[in-house]
Amino acid sequence: MTFVLVVDDEPHIRRTLTINLRARDYEVEAAADGRSALQIIHERTPDVIVLDLGLPDLDGVEVLRRLRQTSRVPVVVLSARHDSDDKVEALDAGADDYVTKPFGMDEFLARIRAAIRRGASDEHDHFVVESEDFVLDFGERQATGGDGGEIRFTPTEWRLLETLAKKPGHLVTHAELLKAAWGPAYGRELNYLRVYANQLRRKIEPDPGAPVHLVTEPGIGYRFFV
Amino acid sequence: MTFVLVVDDEPHIRRTLTINLRARDYEVEAAADGRSALQIIHERTPDVIVLDLGLPDLDGVEVLRRLRQTSRVPVVVLSARHDSDDKVEALDAGADDYVTKPFGMDEFLARIRAAIRRGASDEHDHFVVESEDFVLDFGERQATGGDGGEIRFTPTEWRLLETLAKKPGHLVTHAELLKAAWGPAYGRELNYLRVYANQLRRKIEPDPGAPVHLVTEPGIGYRFFV
DNA sequence: ACGGACCTTGACGCGATCTTGACGGGCGTC
DNA sequence: GACGCCCGTCAAGATCGCGTCAAGGTCCGT
Numbered sequence: 001m002t003f004v005l006v007v008d009d010e011p012h013i014r015r016t017l018t019i020n021l022r023a024r025d026y027e028v029e030a031a032a033d034g035r036s037a038l039q040i041i042h043e044r045t046p047d048v049i050v051l052d053l054g055l056p057d058l059d060g061v062e063v064l065r066r067l068r069q070t071s072r073v074p075v076v077v078l079s080a081r082h083d084s085d086d087k088v089e090a091l092d093a094g095a096d097d098y099v100t101k102p103f104g105m106d107e108f109l110a111r112i113r114a115a116i117r118r119g120a121s122d123e124h125d126h127f128v129v130e131s132e133d134f135v136l137d138f139g140e141r142q143a144t145g146g147d148g149g150e151i152r153f154t155p156t157e158w159r160l161l162e163t164l165a166k167k168p169g170h171l172v173t174h175a176e177l178l179k180a181a182w183g184p185a186y187g188r189e190l191n192y193l194r195v196y197a198n199q200l201r202r203k204i205e206p207d208p209g210a211p212v213h214l215v216t217e218p219g220i221g222y223r224f225f226v
Numbered sequence: 227m228t229f230v231l232v233v234d235d236e237p238h239i240r241r242t243l244t245i246n247l248r249a250r251d252y253e254v255e256a257a258a259d260g261r262s263a264l265q266i267i268h269e270r271t272p273d274v275i276v277l278d279l280g281l282p283d284l285d286g287v288e289v290l291r292r293l294r295q296t297s298r299v300p301v302v303v304l305s306a307r308h309d310s311d312d313k314v315e316a317l318d319a320g321a322d323d324y325v326t327k328p329f330g331m332d333e334f335l336a337r338i339r340a341a342i343r344r345g346a347s348d349e350h351d352h353f354v355v356e357s358e359d360f361v362l363d364f365g366e367r368q369a370t371g372g373d374g375g376e377i378r379f380t381p382t383e384w385r386l387l388e389t390l391a392k393k394p395g396h397l398v399t400h401a402e403l404l405k406a407a408w409g410p411a412y413g414r415e416l417n418y419l420r421v422y423a424n425q426l427r428r429k430i431e432p433d434p435g436a437p438v439h440l441v442t443e444p445g446i447g448y449r450f451f452v
Numbered sequence: 453a454c455g456g457a458c459c460t461t462g463a464c465g466c467g468a469t470c471t472t473g474a475c476g477g478g479c480g481t482c
Numbered sequence: 483g484a485c486g487c488c489c490g491t492c493a494a495g496a497t498c499g500c501g502t503c504a505a506g507g508t509c510c511g512t
Contacts (some may be wrong), residue, residue, distance in 0.1 A: 084330040091336040096344065097323060098337075110314040114322060118344060154458055171366050191461075194500060201501095209501095218468075218499070219381035220367055380469060416488090417472075424490060444479095444488065 006030045007037040008052035034058030048115045053079040061093045068094035074115035129165045131226045134204050164224035173221040232256045233263040234278035260284030274341045279305040287319045294320035300341035355391045357452045360430050390450035399447040
């Protein structure tokens with residue numbers, strides 16, 4: 001089921017969008033302000049987010065920026081403002097699309113479909129990785145050790161592990177990992193990677209001193225083996 | 227350099243967009259009809275495509291459909307029609323964004339940036355060189371010997387090998403190799419090359435004393451044979 | 453305000469890698 | 483045959499990248 005998050009402070013709009021989306025068999029959750037939106041996103045990443053710019057607490061663009069630190073979820077921005085500068089700002093902050101109120105429902109739904117289609121490419125969200133030493137369930141965000149005990153990961157550790165596990169056996173460069181786990185603004189903080197690679201190894205490697213799952217490719221990046 | 231393809235039958239629009247994009251340091255190519263657009267795409271995939279719907283030969287939506295059978299390149303559709311149905315059709319055919327003429331250049335450029343940002347899903351060049359004695363996978367940075375065992379190369383060795391392997395059979399001069407592997411400041415450190423050519427031969431030549439893959443051209447440079 | 457979980461940042465040691473200089477051999481020229 | 487040029491070979495020292503650790507700092511919920 002495709003999961004859509006609608007963020008708008010006007011109850012009327014929230015209601016209209018929710019009803020129309022539910023009628024198309026989307027699973028919809030609604031938030032009235034930025035904080036609760038970020039909260040929901042943290043708990044469960046939506047497949048697409050509909051975001052109004054004029055929010056009571058945080059600015060919509062600010063929500064977008066924070067979101068983009070950690071995620072690539074498609075975001076369709078909604079706004080009453082026709083001002084071109086606002087559009088530019090939102091798009092550069094990481095919005096995928098910008099729809100001006102008032103808008104036709106058909107067009108809106110088509111843009112949502114387009115956004116979901118794009119997002120679907122890199123998120124095989126519900127996949128599970130199993131090995132002798134651990135089971136990683138990326139759909140449920142849950143990990144089990146070889147002895148059956150739960151392994152706990154921090155959000156950043158999990159994001160790293162996920163981008164590595166998406167391409168088992170393949171080289172993933174430093175830059176790719178930093179972008180995926182910390183956001184597009186990070187590119188040179190190699191020490192972060194060293195610290196986290198270390199932490200991951202302690203949790204998934206039988207012998208962290210001689211890693212077999214998380215292998216480093218000197219000067220380039222890392223490689224994950226199931 | 228980011229490569230943008232502009233497809234529009236109106237010379238005036240083509241010119242305006244090309245000039246504005248080039249001013250932002252994009253590499254731009256323009257096509258006036260659908261067939262030549264598909265031709266260009268076939269030769270070299272752009273990072274983003276700007277596509278007008280009203281083309282003289284093929285319909286824009288048709289171009290989009292054919293394109294989407296083979297590629298996921300971001301496409302920004304341009305149209306004079308405000309009609310909602312057209313938007314829906316284009317978006318469902320695979321467009322990433324839909325901009326209605328007339329539009330502000332700032333907004334247009336922001337949408338282009340957004341499209342490029344999404345499309346940049348860091349896939350590296352995936353060229354592979356195979357011979358009896360080894361397989362070199364430059365996308366994965368992985369090398370296998372004739373016996374199936376892994377061959378390990380240091381970062382500098384890879385850079386050298388890559389610049390040589392890009393032109394199999396062709397002469398590559400000392401200066402080219404030094405610039406590619408060590409940077410533009412290096413040009414006279416021939417001894418580096420000797421040391422590394424030596425190391426490479428030990429790893430890829432069946433008989434390092436009589437090299438067949440990495441051949442030296444006295445006084446000029448080296449030549450790589452598959 | 454307090455405490456805990458998490459993220460950031462700097463320092464340090466070790467091993468791999470790079471740099472540098474020296475030496476010897478093949479080849480052509482004088 | 484002697485010399486110079488260019489290349490291959492080797493090994494020692496310098497440097498770099500990585501793993502490791504621990505001390506703040508930040509953000510959150512209680």
